[in-house]
Amino acid sequence: MKKVMSSVAEAVADIHDGACVMIGGFGGSGAPIELVHALVDRFRATGSPTNLTIINNNAGNGAVGIAAMIRAGMVAKMICSFPRSSNAEAFNAKYGAGEIALELVPQGTLAERIRAAGAGIPAFFTPSGYGTELAEGKPVEEFDGKMYVRERWLKADFALIKGQKGDHAGNLTYRLAARNFAPLMAMAADKTIAQVSELGAPGSIDPEQVITPGIFVDVVVAVPEPQQEEALVRAGEVY
Template structure:
């Protein structure tokens, strides 16, 4: 099945208001900037309420990418580990004004909740957060003399991810640290949309090099010169 789409606008066209959206990346590494900005463009064109729940490692930097979504008022809730990074002005402003919700999740727990969803595991136990505010209201249990907190899997309606090479059936590779959360999120969402730097024909990627099999990808779009979040922040770009 050919899953390639001609533009990022078409790739995000079906994401509805109120959707729960996982967005790949660790800081700017592996962040699908063009897909995010296409979603912002659609929001600005339609004026819809959006009210999106975003799942990411942080709450964006500067005024591009996820931070631009927050600044535009598109994000109802952030589920992340590090909401206050070095340039998190957009999130800080909205949070202090009571205009965005926050679900704070330890980084390892966040990764495991996403992985669990992709693996079909509804819950697991972790010692992380036991005895803290993050564990309040959650079931706990003792194993071998140590207390653990039960955490639920974390699913999403959509995942926006960034690969490096991809073929038309959705098989993906990643460049170096760009791998991070992207493969996990591809498995944990009902629909996964990937942008890649190089789109090739099926059979062009060595099967042993494939990190995300095409079965987890629903749409793929080529972005030959993807933007890097850190560069946009450093140069003061406001999207």
């Protein structure tokens, strides 16, 4: 099975209208900017993909990455924990105009819903959100005198993630906190697409250093000098 693609455009070519897409990153840390911008480029050229559901920790910053997707009108719904970050103007404008839907999920619950999907666990109970609007319509149950909310797993059609090192078999390592949601998302998506700063032959990564095994990765593309979201936002870049 060919996993290595020659360009980010080729890597994201299968993402279709109406897809649910997980995008790694905690703020800018671990955000696969080049993959996201390749999707924006395709939308501008062809009008597709659109009507996307995006799963991420936040709803984009500035005018790059996920925020660029939102500004372009590609995103129908955000599932995230922090939609109102300091530079979330793109999301704020679309949400205020009623042009984008929001599913707000506590951060720990978001991570566990994604992990549960990768582990084949369809639902679990958590105390987070009980007694709030976030629990409305969801089953609740008492365990040892404490009330819990039942949450469903969270799957996706695609995951876009960013690794530090990768090999032709799809094995990945990450740089420090850039790991964040990426390993969980790789397990919870039908197709995982990873950009990596360093790409080598199978065996070039010590097996003990592999964080995401290649069995969970479908596409790998080399991006030797990836951009950092925070730097682009500080510079006022608009994609």
